[in-house]
Amino acid sequence: MSSAQAAGKAQTTSKSAAAIDKARAEGRAALIGYLPAGYPTVEQTIAAGIALAENGADLIEIGIPYSDPVMDGQVIQAATTEALANGFHVRQVFDVVEGITSKTDAAVLVMTYWNPVVRMGVDEFSRRLAEAGGAGLITPDLIPDEAAEWFEASDKYGLDRVFLVAPSSTAERMQRTVDASRGFVYAVSIMGVTGARTSVSSAAKDVVSAAHAAGAERVCVGLGVSTAGQVREIAAYAEGVIVGTALVAAVRDGGVDAVAALTKDLSTGLARETGHAGEEA
Amino acid sequence: MAHAPSGNADNNATDAFLQGGSLRHAPGPYFGSFGGRWMPESLIAALDELEETFDKARNDPDFRAQIADLNKNYSGRPSLLTEAKRFSEHAGGVRVFLKREDLNHTGSHKINNVLGQALLAKRMGKTRIIAETGAGQHGVASATAAALLGLECVVYMGAEDCRRQALNVARMELLGATVIPVTSGSQTLKDAINDALRDWVANVSNTHYLLGTAAGAHPFPAMVRYFHEVIGEEARAQILEQVGRLPDAVCACIGGGSNAIGIFHGFLDDPSVRIYGFEAGGDGVETGRHAATITLGKPGVLHGARSYLMQDDDGQTIESHSISAGLDYPGVGPEHSYLSDIGRVSYEPITDSEAMEAFRILCRTEGIIPAIESAHALAGGIKVGQRLAAEAAESGGTAADKIIIINLSGRGDKDVATAAEWFDLLDKDSAESEIGKEGEQL
Numbered sequence A: 001m002s003s004a005q006a007a008g009k010a011q012t013t014s015k016s017a018a019a020i021d022k023a024r025a026e027g028r029a030a031l032i033g034y035l036p037a038g039y040p041t042v043e044q045t046i047a048a049g050i051a052l053a054e055n056g057a058d059l060i061e062i063g064i065p066y067s068d069p070v071m072d073g074q075v076i077q078a079a080t081t082e083a084l085a086n087g088f089h090v091r092q093v094f095d096v097v098e099g100i101t102s103k104t105d106a107a108v109l110v111m112t113y114w115n116p117v118v119r120m121g122v123d124e125f126s127r128r129l130a131e132a133g134g135a136g137l138i139t140p141d142l143i144p145d146e147a148a149e150w151f152e153a154s155d156k157y158g159l160d161r162v163f164l165v166a167p168s169s170t171a172e173r174m175q176r177t178v179d180a181s182r183g184f185v186y187a188v189s190i191m192g193v194t195g196a197r198t199s200v201s202s203a204a205k206d207v208v209s210a211a212h213a214a215g216a217e218r219v220c221v222g223l224g225v226s227t228a229g230q231v232r233e234i235a236a237y238a239e240g241v242i243v244g245t246a247l248v249a250a251v252r253d254g255g256v257d258a259v260a261a262l263t264k265d266l267s268t269g270l271a272r273e274t275g276h277a278g279e280e281a
Numbered sequence B: 001m002a003h004a005p006s007g008n009a010d011n012n013a014t015d016a017f018l019q020g021g022s023l024r025h026a027p028g029p030y031f032g033s034f035g036g037r038w039m040p041e042s043l044i045a046a047l048d049e050l051e052e053t054f055d056k057a058r059n060d061p062d063f064r065a066q067i068a069d070l071n072k073n074y075s076g077r078p079s080l081l082t083e084a085k086r087f088s089e090h091a092g093g094v095r096v097f098l099k100r101e102d103l104n105h106t107g108s109h110k111i112n113n114v115l116g117q118a119l120l121a122k123r124m125g126k127t128r129i130i131a132e133t134g135a136g137q138h139g140v141a142s143a144t145a146a147a148l149l150g151l152e153c154v155v156y157m158g159a160e161d162c163r164r165q166a167l168n169v170a171r172m173e174l175l176g177a178t179v180i181p182v183t184s185g186s187q188t189l190k191d192a193i194n195d196a197l198r199d200w201v202a203n204v205s206n207t208h209y210l211l212g213t214a215a216g217a218h219p220f221p222a223m224v225r226y227f228h229e230v231i232g233e234e235a236r237a238q239i240l241e242q243v244g245r246l247p248d249a250v251c252a253c254i255g256g257g258s259n260a261i262g263i264f265h266g267f268l269d270d271p272s273v274r275i276y277g278f279e280a281g282g283d284g285v286e287t288g289r290h291a292a293t294i295t296l297g298k299p300g301v302l303h304g305a306r307s308y309l310m311q312d313d314d315g316q317t318i319e320s321h322s323i324s325a326g327l328d329y330p331g332v333g334p335e336h337s338y339l340s341d342i343g344r345v346s347y348e349p350i351t352d353s354e355a356m357e358a359f360r361i362l363c364r365t366e367g368i369i370p371a372i373e374s375a376h377a378l379a380g381g382i383k384v385g386q387r388l389a390a391e392a393a394e395s396g397g398t399a400a401d402k403i404i405i406i407n408l409s410g411r412g413d414k415d416v417a418t419a420a421e422w423f424d425l426l427d428k429d430s431a432e433s434e435i436g437k438e439g440e441q442l
Helices: A003-008 A015-025 A042-054 A074-085 A092-101 A114-120 A122-131 A148-157 A171-180 A203-213 A228-235 A245-267 B041-058 B061-075 B085-091 B110-123 B137-149 B159-164 B166-174 B189-203 B220-243 B258-265 B334-341 B352-366 B372-394 B413-422 B431-439
Strands: A030-036 A059-063 A107-111 A136-138 A160-162 A185-188 A219-222 A240-243 B034-038 B081-083 B095-100 B128-133 B152-158 B178-182 B207-209 B249-254 B274-282 B298-302 B304-309 B345-351 B403-408
Touching (some): A015 A030, A015 A160, A042 A059, A114 A122, A122 A148, A136 A148, A171 A203, A228 A240, B034 B298, B034 B334, B041 B189, B061 B110, B081 B220, B085 B372, B095 B220, B110 B128, B110 B207, B137 B166, B178 B189, B220 B258, B220 B304, B220 B403, B249 B258, B249 B372, B258 B274, B304 B334, B334 B345, B345 B372, B352 B413
Parallel strands (some): A030 A240, A136 A160, B249 B403
Antiparallel strands (some): B298 B304
16 A cells, blocks of 8 residues: 555545545535435435535445445345345446536545445445546445455546444554544544444543554544534534435435535534534533 | 466465474464454453463363263264265265264263363353354253253343344243343354353353354364364264275365364375365355455454454454354464465355255255255365266376265254245245244345
C-alpha cells in the first residue's frame, strides 16, 4: 500500500476527502447518508439520494443488496431482501451512482460485501464504478490483509478505499487499517451490527482517538446513529457522521419526502460548537 | 482454475505432492488460493485470540491429554472399524470397511470438534458458546459439550428447520441450550450462520462461536480439521492392523466437509490411496436443486473464507437443496476446494435417490441405520467399489483383493421420519406421517 496516499495524509484527488474537507472548512462535520440500492426501486433510490444531497448530506453511501449481510441489523436486512426480491441486479448500482452524481455534488461511495465484487471481477467493478462517477468503496467484510486486488484496482481507477476500524481493533491493526485507507476511515461505534440505538457508545470516541493517533485525518463514525442529537455529539470529535438505518426506515415509512425531512433535521447537528458536545443529546 | 474432472484425480497427484511435499497438517490461513479471513474487522481480534489459544493448546501436553481422556471416556473412542461383508456384495464385491463415527456419543463425528472448541472457549475465559445448526446434529453436540463443561449455549437454527426437526430442538433444550429460530434471509443453515456471526460481533467479549464445520475464517478450517484428524489416524491404524495394508480408496460425504477432512487427513500422504468426497446432488445436478458446491460452484467468499460457492452471476448465494439437512449448505471448506484443484481428492455428486438406496441397503445388509448424510458416502462407496472391481477383473485379479473404507459419519435415528416417508412405510393419517411429510420436501 502507498503510505503517501494513506488516509488522506497527502493531497489527493480523493472525492470523499474533498467533500469532508469542504464541510470542515465550513466549521462542521460531514454528513454521510446510507441508502440500499434498489429499495424499493432503482429510480426511488436515485431520487432519495438526490434528496439526501439537497438537504445536507455531503457524502452518500449506496449499499449493494446481498444475500448474506452479516454486519446488518433487521431494518437494513429487510430492505435489501426486498430489493433483491424486486429483481435488483448488482450492475444497477452503477445506474444509481451515475443518477446521483450527475445531479448533485455529493461524493457517492458504494458500500458492498465483497463477494459481488469478486464475482464481477475487482478490476471491472472498479472501472465501472469510476465511470459512473463513484468516489470509492466501503467494504465491511474486506480487511486490508485480503485486499491486494482492491489496492491495485483502486489505485488504477483513483477510487477511495474505506476500511472499517472497530473498538476491538488492536493498535497494530488500527495502524495497518488507517495506512491502507484512502478518503476516510470508517469507525464502527459499537461491537454489533447496523441499527438505531438510543445512545452512542462511549467506545466510539475512543476508536476515533485511536484512528487519529494512528495518523488518520478523516474519521467518520457509523452504526447506531439516528438522531440530530447523536450527530451533534459525534461531530464534536469526528470529521464525519454516518447515518444508515434511520434513513432506510424513512424510505420505508415515508419515501423520498421523509428522507429529505430527516436529512434536514440530522444536518442541524453538524455544526461544531467547540467544547459543548452533546448538550442536547 | 478448472476443477479436477470426476475420477481424474486418481492418478494425478499435485506437483507439490509428487515432489514429496506433505499435504498433512496444512496450517492455514491459505490452502492454495482458498481460505483466508474475509470477515468484518470487529471480529479479527477474536479470531487472533482463538488462533493463539489454539496454537498454544495443541502444543500443550495437558490439553492433548484432556482431549484424549474425553475422547476415550466420554465419546467412546476409538470408534470401531467394521467390515461390512454383506454390504460389499453391492459394491462389486470389494472388501468394505466402515469407520463407525455413528457409535460416538451424540451419534456422529460432531462430538470430536465440539469438545475441542469448548475446551478452548474455557481457556479463553469465555462463558458462553453459540453455534449454528441445520438438522440439529451440531446443535445437539454443542449443547452436550456446553452441559459437560458448564457453559451457556445458544443455538441458531433456521425457523423452517426448527419446525421439521422439532425433536432435535427438544434435545437441545433438554441439554440446557437456548434455540433461536432464524427468520432472516432464506431461513436455512447459511442464515443461521449469519445470525450467529451477528451475535458474535455483539457479544465477542464473553462468547465463543463454536462453528460446526471445517469452513469459515482462519483458524476455523485448520482447527476443526485438527479435532477431527483422530478419525483418519484411527482408521489408518485399524486397517493396517486388520488387513495389514492400506486401503485402495477412502470415501466420505461432504457438506462443509468436517467428517471428510478428518478421515482424509490420515491418508493424504499415501499416494496409493484414492480419496473421494461425495457431495449432495439433491434432485440431480442438472435440475439446479442440489448442494454440489465443488462440482458446480465457482470460487467466491462466504462466511469468512474463499472457497467454491454456489452463487449466481451477481455473486448472490444460491440456496442449496438436499434430502440431507447436514449437507444442505451452499459453501464448502477451503481445504476441500484446494484438494480438488490439485487433484488429490475427487469430488462427485450423489443424488437423493442414490443416497436413499444406499441407506436401505446398509439397513438390510448390516443392521446399521446410517445418517442420510453418511448414506451419500455409502452410495459413493458402492460406485467406487464397482469401479475397483472392474479394474481388478481387467488385470486378472479379484474384487476381494480391493479394499475401501467408508466414513459412516453418523447414525440415522434422527432421519427415521424422513426415511419412513421416503419408503412409504407410514399409515397415511398417523402422526409420524405428518412429521415425515414435513420432514423434507420429498
